[in-house]
Amino acid sequence: MTDKKTPSPARPRQGQSGYKGRKGPTKPATRRPGLPPEGPIFLYGLHTVEAAFANKDRKRRKLFATENALRRLEERGVRIDVPVETLMPRALDKMVTRDAVHQGMILEADPLPAYGPEHLRGARLVLALDQVTDPHNVGAILRSAVALDADAVVTTERHAPEEGPVLAKSASGALDMIKHVRVKNMARFVTEMRENGFGAIALDSDGPADIEDTAFADKTVLVLGSEGKGVRQGVREACSALARLDMPGAIRSLNVSNAAVLALYVARRKMGL
Structure with missing residues (x-):
């Protein structure tokens, strides 16, 4: 291979703005410097x-x-x-x-541009992942989100897999088929979404009701946490409801990517999508 790699262009700093009250074009911004990966x-x-x-x-x-x-x-x-x-x-x-x-x-x-909460106008079903770090799991979740017609998948900027070949391959094309929004603070994101008319349901093994028996809003953010730790306390407190996935078999819990599929399926039925 003799061709030289084209140098990555300089990227201006991305402005910070929340979803509430955001007006103007929704074209994704250039990636913020320091958000990996920075090069091709x-x-x-x-x-x-x-x-x-x-x-x-x-x-x-x-x-x-x-x-x-x-x-x-x-x-x-x-x-x-x-x-x-x-x-x-x-x-x-x-x-x-x-x-x-x-x-x-x-x-x-190049990595995809930076999608932010302002690009969720018109969304009804959003899946948020609170510090799910395994790129294979996140890739599988992206693929399931596309299959179940979710509007976006949201992860944190830190403690989440970077956009790279492993994530992209695990997603089997889904990374380029759905908005992958990265946020600095998941609790703040959930709060902003609720201020804009969304219900926010966090999956929690100690939730008061099964997800099938939980009321869904017309617009919903489903929040899943990492295996073991689950959704962090501050994020749970920002949600409007907690719900659990009751498993009838001997194994009582699911891998996070499998839980995401089931939760999205139930959400669509409950929301009439």
Whole structure:
């Protein structure tokens, strides 16, 4: 590979503003300096690369691919709008980690712009993850959120996986198909959403009622916490209700990604979506 990597452009500082009273365009802002990753990333795998090409907010730089992979993309109607370097599979293997399944294609791209609470106008169902750190879990949750037609997934800027190849591959294209909002303070975010007419339900094993028996507002934020610690106390206190997932079997709890699927499914039924 002889091409030189294009340097990452300088990024101006993002202004800080809450959702309440926000007016004007909802175009996502440039990423705030210091929010990782700051430079280009490699996205790999058929569904991930295909979704990245379909996302108007994704700045793409260069595609590295085998001839077979290029044919697959063309067959799926993907419009390739960046320079292409054709490589053999072994050369692609060296660009990613040993266990990465790149399927013959690696896209060099910039991280997505910064989505904030102001980009949730018109949303009805939002999933918030309070310090869920495993990129495989968050990727699976992003995919489920797209499948169940949620409007956005919200994570904290710290104690959450950065946007990178592992998260993108685990999401199987969903990272480019749903708004992934990053917030500094989850409790403050929940409070702001409630001020704007949302109900906020936190999943908690000690919740007073099963989620099936919990009242849902017309607009809802579902809050899930990390396995073990759960939703932090300050975030729970900011919510309008706590609810639990009652499991009838011998195992009483679910992996957070599985809990998210079930909670989203119940929420849609309760909200009439």
